[in-house]
Amino acid sequence: MAPQGRGNAIVVSVLLLLGMLLHCENIWAATYTVGDDNSWDFDIDTWPDGKTFRAGDVLMFNYGPREDDVNSLNQQGYMHGI
Numbered sequence: 001m002a003p004q005g006r007g008n009a010i011v012v013s014v015l016l017l018l019g020m021l022l023h024c025e026n027i028w029a030a031t032y033t034v035g036d037d038n039s040w041d042f043d044i045d046t047w048p049d050g051k052t053f054r055a056g057d058v059l060m061f062n063y064g065p066r067e068d069d070v071n072s073l074n075q076q077g078y079m080h081g082i
Contacts, residue, residue, distance in 0.1 A: 029056040 035047060063070065 029054070029058065031058040031060060033060045033062060035062075 032051065032053075061070070
């Protein structure tokens with residue numbers, strides 16, 4: 001029979017390994033720049049072609065603050081077009 005200390009070390013090692021495996025999904029997340037090099041001058045219907053989006057991926061929206069702006073709305077503002 002294994003000494004108690006070695007058994008605890010094995011359990012801790014297995015738990016650490018499982019924890020690392022559960023966090024690996026973040027490593028595989030991709031970042032996509034919307035419109036690629038064409039920025040906002042792109043065909044919105046074909047831009048996603050050939051891309052596979054997954055949970056955790058990031059979509060980057062690059063814009064010129066002098067030409068465009070981004071507003072954050074709550075549900076009420078969205079529903080009423082505010």
